[in-house]
Amino acid sequence: MKTFTFHLILSLLMTTMLPIHAHASVKKGKRIYKKRMYKKCGFSAVKFARHHTQLEWENIYEKGDFPKEAQTICPRLGQEKIKKKSWKDLYDFSYKYAKDGVAPNGCND
Secondary structure (H helix, E strand, O other): OHHHHHHHHHHHHHHHHHHHHHHHHHHHHHHHHHHHHHHHHOOOHHHHHOOOOHHHHHHHHHHOOHHHHHHHHOOOOOHHHOOOOHHHHHHHHHHHOOOOOOOOOHHHO
């Protein structure tokens, strides 16, 4: 019974932590965009994300074409400035704020 209770508590704890990680990834993606892409692109991160719907972003990311698509949207972008692990955070941000995603909320986003 103790093992069952332990696993139940552990799974509840893990479940509550997952949304926090996803939210942090979105914020990290916006920060990366501001730091590495904004000057080269010349428009906001939300405008970048609104180039596609969530399904389109998902398909682009799954194919491994996200960096190439970012280059298409922002031709002056130097991809070597962005680390490989940062592309996931940029994708999470783009997915959340896609055309059919969450509307930006001003200063809170």
